[in-house]
Amino acid sequence: MATEAMEQLAQREYKQGFVTDIESDTVPPGLDESVIAFISHKKGEPQWMLDWRLEAYHQWLKMTSPSWAHLDYPPIDYQAISYYSAPKKPEDRPQSLDEVDPKLLETYEKLGIPLHERAALAGVAVDAVFDSVSVTTTFKEKLFDAGVIFCSISEAIRDYPELVQQYLGSVVPRGDNFFAALNSAVFTDGSFVYVPEGVTCPMELSTYFRINAANTGQFERTLIVCDKRSQVSYLEGCTAPQRDENQLHAAVVELVALEDAYIKYSTVQNWYPGDEEGRGGIYNFVTKRGDCRGDRSRISWTQVETGSAITWKYPSCLLRGTESKGEFYSVAVTNGRQQADTGTKMIHIGKDTSSTIVSKGIAAGRSNQSYRGLVKVSPRATGSRNFTQCDSLLIGDQCGAHTFPYQEIGNSRSTIEHEATTSKIGDDQLFYCQSRGISEEDAVSMIVNGFCKDVFQELPMEFAVEAEALLSVTLEGSVG
C-alpha cells in the first residue's frame, strides 16, 4: 500500500537525517505522521521543526471542526486531501499567454493589471515570458542593505532557526483552533519577515515578488516580526482571480510588533468563488492574529475579501503593550452563492490601549455574510478605547447580512463605541444616477465604492485603485 511505503520511506529518512532527494512530488491523499515527516524532509527541516509539527498534529487529532460560524458546507474529508505537491515544473505550465483562458485575460484587462504581470499571474512559465531576475535581485539587495529579512518560511526555518523558534506559534499557538492546528502540522509555504530594531522597511513587501516561484500554498504560514521602533507594510494576495485545484485553504498569519513598532498588513483576496451554484469554490479558513507585544506598538489589518465560496476569517489584535493600537479595516463582498463569516477580535490587555474596527459588508446575488466581532477589555486595561463601525449594503433581495458583535468589558474606565447600519442600493438611487447619464453598472460601482471609501483609503495607493476595479468586476451583473 502506498501509505505504508511512504511510512517506511519517511522513517528511514527520519533515521538517516535530511534527505532532499525524494523523487515523488506528491503524497497520496490522507494525513498521518508519515505524511508530516515526508513534508518536513521534503522541506529539509531540522528535527525541532518536525517535532513541532507532530505535536500540532496530535493536538489536531483531539479537536473538532468549529460549527459556530454562520456557514453551510458539507463536512470535509481530511483523509481525502493530499497534503503535499511540488510546484509545477516550467514545462507543465502554459508557455505563453496564447495558451491561457481568454476569459481570465479579459478579467486582467478589466482590472488594469500591467501586461508583464498578467503572464506571471496566469502561471505562464516565467522564462518564456520575461526576465524577472533583475527586478527581484535589485529588490533583494535593497532589503539586504536595510537588514530586512524577507524569505519563504521554509528558507527561514533553515537559515534563521533562532528567530523562527522564538516567534513561530507565539501568537497563534499550535492548538489555538482546529484549522490552525492542521496548518501547524502540514504547512508547506508562506513568508517570513524580520525587520530589525529601528529600521523602516524601504519598500512595501508583497507576496507578488514571490508569485513566480510560488504555487500559492494550500496551507500557508506567514510570520512577520517587527523589532523595536521598526515598521513594515506587507501586501498579501492580488486582485487577479486565483484558481487552485485544492479546495481547502487553511492559512495562519502571525504578526509580532515590539516596542514602538508598526505593522501594516493589507490583503486582497480573490480566490475562485465557484460556479453559479457555488460548486468548486475555495473554502478559506484563515487564522490571522497580531500581537502588539511592546508598548506603543501598532498593528493594522486591512482586507478586501471578494473571492472564495466559504470565508472564515477574523484578523485579530492582542493589545498587550501599554498604549498599543489595533486596527481592522475590512471590505467583504459576496455575490452568487458565496458565504462569508468574517470580522475581528480586539483583546485589550495593556493600559490605555485603543482599537478601531471599520467593517463594510456588501452582499449581492444569493450570498450570505456575517460580521462577527469581539471587543474584550481586561480588568487591568484601564483607559482603553474602542470604536466600531459596522455597515452592510445589500444589493437585490435574495442576499443576507448579519452582525454578531460581542463585547466583554472588564473595567469601568474604558470607552466603547459601536455604530452599525444596514442599507440597500435602491432602485431610486440607481435611477437618479442614470438620469444624470451614468450607466447602471457605473452607478452601482460608484455607490459601492462610496460605501467602502473609509476602508479603501487605508490601502496602499496602487492596491486601492485595483480594489475599486475589483469590486466592479465582482458585482458585474448583480443588478437588474
Next chain:
Amino acid sequence: MLEIKDLHASVEGSEILKGITLTINPGEVHAIMGPNGAGKSTLSAVLAGRDGYEVTQGSITFEGRDLLEMEVEERAQAGMLMGFQYPVEIPGVKNIYLLKSALNAQRAARGEDEIPAPEFMKLVKEQLAFMKMDPSFLQRAVNEGFSGGEKKRNEILQMLVLQPKLALLDEIDSGLDIDAMKVVAEGVNSLRSADRAILMVTHYQRLLNHIAPDQVHVLINGRIARSGDRHLAEELEARGYEWVTEEESAA
C-alpha cells in the same frame, strides 16, 4: 426639440394621461400647470423614463429620436436632464464625484475626452458661487442631510454644470422659502438661451413670477385643457383651476 403626440399612459392599468400633444422649440420656456391628480407627475415620470409607467398610445421624439426607445442614461447623454421634486440621497457618494461622473459620462457619449481636473474645478466653483452654495457641498454625500432648499439648489447646480439642451423641472418650487426660490429661479433663468428649452411642471403660479414662461399649458384630467401665454397663469392664480375644469366639462 421635444415633440409629444397624442400621449396616453397608464399606471397599474389605469389611464392617467389621455392624449397629450405638445411641441417645444429651442429657446422656449414652457410651464405645465394643473391641480393635483391631473397627471403632471405621470408626465414627468414618462419623460424621465421611470419604471412602472406604460405608454399605451402616442409618441415622444427628442431631437428627432424616439425618446421612448431610449434608456434613462441615454436621454441624459442626449441632452435631456430632469430636475426632481424629491432628489434621492446617496450616502457615501460625494456630490463632486457624482457631478464629475455625470459630466464625463455625457462627454464620453459625445465622443469627447474626460474633462481635465482643473477645468472641472473651475467650472464647478463658478456655478457653485452663482447658486450661493458653500464649497463644502461638494464634499458632502449626494443630497444626504440636505434641507429641501439645498436639494433643489443642488438640482439646478447639476443643470448649470451639465448644460442640457432640454431642462425638465418637476415641481422645482415645492418646499422652497422665498429666498431659496429666488436663487433657484436665477439659476433657471441663467439657463435660458436661444438653443435651449425649459419645461417646468408646477402646481403653483408663484414660480412663474420669477421664471417667465413663453407658454403655459393647463393639464386637467390627463389632457391639456388650455394653452396660452404667461397671462393664463395669472388668470389661473386669480380664478383657480375650477374655472378651467368647468369650461372643459361645458365644452
